[in-house]
Amino acid sequence: MIKTEGLFFKYDDEKDENKYALKNINLNIVDGEFVVIIGHNGSGKSTLSKLFNGIYYPTDGKIYIDGLDTSDESQIWEIRKRAGMVFQNPDNQLVATIVEEDVAFGPENLGLPSEEIRARVDEALESVKMSAFKRKPPHHLSGGQKQRVAIAGILAMKPRCIIFDEPTAMLDPSGRKEVMQTIAHLNKDEKMTIVHITHFMDEAVEADRILVMDEGEIVLEGKPKEVFSQVEKLKEIGLDVPQVTLLSFELNQMGYAVNKENLTVDELVENLCQLK
Numbered sequence: 023m024i025k026t027e028g029l030f031f032k033y034d035d036e037k038d039e040n041k042y043a044l045k046n047i048n049l050n051i052v053d054g055e056f057v058v059i060i061g062h063n064g065s066g067k068s069t070l071s072k073l074f075n076g077i078y079y080p081t082d083g084k085i086y087i088d089g090l091d092t093s094d095e096s097q098i099w100e101i102r103k104r105a106g107m108v109f110q111n112p113d114n115q116l117v118a119t120i121v122e123e124d125v126a127f128g129p130e131n132l133g134l135p136s137e138e139i140r141a142r143v144d145e146a147l148e149s150v151k152m153s154a155f156k157r158k159p160p161h162h163l164s165g166g167q168k169q170r171v172a173i174a175g176i177l178a179m180k181p182r183c184i185i186f187d188e189p190t191a192m193l194d195p196s197g198r199k200e201v202m203q204t205i206a207h208l209n210k211d212e213k214m215t216i217v218h219i220t221h222f223m224d225e226a227v228e229a230d231r232i233l234v235m236d237e238g239e240i241v242l243e244g245k246p247k248e249v250f251s252q253v254e255k256l257k258e259i260g261l262d263v264p265q266v267t268l269l270s271f272e273l274n275q276m277g278y279a280v281n282k283e284n285l286t287v288d289e290l291v292e293n294l295c296q297l298k
C-alpha cells in the first residue's frame with residue numbers, strides 16, 4: 023500500500039546544506055496493516071506523513087502509494103483519494119457549519135452524484151458513531167467527537183489507507199479513547215490500512231508493527247513486543263515505554279522471573295501469580 027525506496031527529504035528553507043529531515047527511509051506497508059510511528063519532537067514523523075500524501079515530494083528516492091508515484095503531479099488526486107490524512111487539531115479540518123455538510127465536503131469535490139454523496143455521508147457518520155449528531159454544528163461537539171467527524175470526512179472519500187498525525191494529542195482521556203476505538207474499528211472491521219503517529223506509547227501496543235524514528239531515520243522497527251523490550255535503546259533516544267513494560271523490565275532486572283516483553287496488565291499479573 024505504501025512503499026518508499028531510499029527516501030531523503032530536505033526542506034527548501036533549510037540553511038544547513040547537510041541537514042535532511044528524512045534520511046534513507048525504506049518502507050513497505052502492506053494492505054490492511056496497522057503501523058504506528060513513534061519518535062520524539064523533530065524526529066521527522068510529520069514530514070514523512072506529508073510525503074505519503076503528496077504534500078511534499080522526495081528530495082531523493084521514491085514513494086509509491088498503491089503503486090502510484092507521488093512525484094507524478096498528474097496522479098496527485100488519485101493518491102489523495104487513496105491515502106487520506108487526519109491531523110492533530112480537528113478545528114483546522116472542519117470547514118462547514120453543520121456536521122453532515124462537513125462530511126459531504128470531500129465527496130462533493132470529487133463531483134459525485136448527490137445520492138452517492140448522501141449514502142457516503144451516512145455510512146461515514148455511522149462508522150464513527152456520529153450519526154446522531156449529523157445536524158449539529160461542529161463547534162458544539164467535544165474534541166473527540168470533532169475528531170471523529172474529521173475522520174468521517176476522510177472516510178467519505180473512500181480511501182484505502184488513512185494516515186493519522188497525532189490525532190489524539192489535543193484530546194482529553196475520553197476523547198483519546200473514542201478516537202483510538204474508531205481507528206481500531208477501521209483497521210479490524212473495515213480492513214483499512216492505518217498509519218498512526220503518536221507520542222502516547224500505550225496507543226502503540228495494538229499495532230501490527232511499530233517504527234521508531236530518530237533524527238530523520240528509522241532506528242528501530244518490529245512488533246510491539248520486539249520494540250518495547252528494547253527499554254535501554256528507547257531510553258537512549260529519549261522515549262518512554264508503556265508503564266507495564268517498564269515495570270516488567272525493572273522486576274526482571276531485580277531478578278524476578280517476569281517476562282520483560284509484557285505489554286498488558288493481564289500478562290504481568292499472570293507472571294506475578296506464577297512467582298513462588
Ligand code: ADP
Pocket residue numbers: 033035036043061062063064065066067068069070
Ligand atoms: P515530528 O513530526 O517528528 O515532530 P517534523 O517532521 O515536524 O518532526 O520535523 C522534522 C525536522 O524538520 C525538524 O528538524 C524540524 O525542525 C524540521 N522542519 C519541520 N517543518 C519544517 C519547515 N516547514 N521548514 C523547515 N524545517 C522544518
Ligand code: MG
Pocket residue numbers: 067068069
Ligand atoms: Mg509532528
